[in-house]
Amino acid sequence: MVNDPARDRLVELADGRGVSLSALSKLIGRNTTYLQQFIRKGSPRKLEENDRRTLAQFFGVEESELGAPDSADNSYAPAKPPRKSWIAIPRLALGASAGPGALAEDDAPVGHLGFAEGWLREMGLTPSALTALSVAGDSMDPTLSDGDEILVARADTQFGGRLRDGIHVIRRDGTLLVKRLLFEREGQVSVISDNKAYPSDANVPLDEVEVLGRVVWKGGRI
Numbered sequence: 001m002v003n004d005p006a007r008d009r010l011v012e013l014a015d016g017r018g019v020s021l022s023a024l025s026k027l028i029g030r031n032t033t034y035l036q037q038f039i040r041k042g043s044p045r046k047l048e049e050n051d052r053r054t055l056a057q058f059f060g061v062e063e064s065e066l067g068a069p070d071s072a073d074n075s076y077a078p079a080k081p082p083r084k085s086w087i088a089i090p091r092l093a094l095g096a097s098a099g100p101g102a103l104a105e106d107d108a109p110v111g112h113l114g115f116a117e118g119w120l121r122e123m124g125l126t127p128s129a130l131t132a133l134s135v136a137g138d139s140m141d142p143t144l145s146d147g148d149e150i151l152v153a154r155a156d157t158q159f160g161g162r163l164r165d166g167i168h169v170i171r172r173d174g175t176l177l178v179k180r181l182l183f184e185r186e187g188q189v190s191v192i193s194d195n196k197a198y199p200s201d202a203n204v205p206l207d208e209v210e211v212l213g214r215v216v217w218k219g220g221r222i
Contacts, residue, residue: 006046006067007039013059018091018111023149026219027086027114028054058088058114087120088112089151091132113149125216129154133169135178135218139198143167144178148220152213163189163211171210178215 014021021039022032028051037043046067047055056063091111113132120127135148144150144167152169155161168181172191180192189209192200 004042004067006065009061009065010035010055011039013061017059019113022221023113023219024055024058027058054086058086058112085117086114087117087127088114089127089130089132091134091149113151115151123216125151125153126157129157130216131213133178139193139195140167140178140180141195143180143194144215144218145220148218150178150215150219151217153216154213155211158214167215169212169215171212172208176212181209181211 014024021035025032025034025036028034030051038047049068052063052066052068056066056068062068089112091113115127117127120130131152131154133150133152135144135146135150138146150169155163155168158164163181163183165182166180167178169176169178170181170191171177177191180194182190182192184190185203187206188203189206190200190202191204191209
């Protein structure tokens with residue numbers, strides 16, 4: 001890793017928020033390896049002004065911590081607006097299990113994922129109704145893989161509060177799960193694992209399943 005205070009500070013901030021360099025690269029509109037190369041290989045030599053400003057706003061720090069020149073040296077340069085307006089969506093510590101099941105004991109945010117405000121608007125998503133979770137297990141392969149990040153829209157904000165077929169985060173028997181739901185009969189739901197190696201449950205009484213939100217986006221490692 002290149003020895004540089006700005007690079008060291010970026011790593012420190014990322015670790016403190018629990019957000020990956022690849023996610024931060026997406027936040028500034030770059031490819032997923034951009035900031036890894038910046039940290040480890042020193043390329044680019046310094047962050048571009050718009051990239052630096054977006055990261056500083058995301059972490060709530062001064063741009064100087066990420067390598068901005070002193071204001072006295074840059075007083076002649078007009079400020080440029082950020083390339084995009086970003087919304088920080090809270091990332092929860094708990095994982096939505098796509099395997100045996102994870103107990104939902106703590107919903108405290110451990111960081112944030114940044115999404116372009118315009119993209120959220122185009123998708124018809126309300127930022128305040130969104131949370132990000134990680135997937136644990138492989139019962140939803142190939143649709144969702146272990147370690148994927150998912151964006152979840154609160155159930156009552158989708159389709160006028162009506163439940164529709166799709167991938168949802170649910171709580172069942174005190175366990176947080178991500179499953180495909182099929183609402184084929186009134187008052188009942190089928191809880192489906194996309195990975196055929198795992199069982200699926202048909203015609204489960206709807207009052208036994210708490211539907212928390214609908215999965216509207218996924219991202220993960222290649």
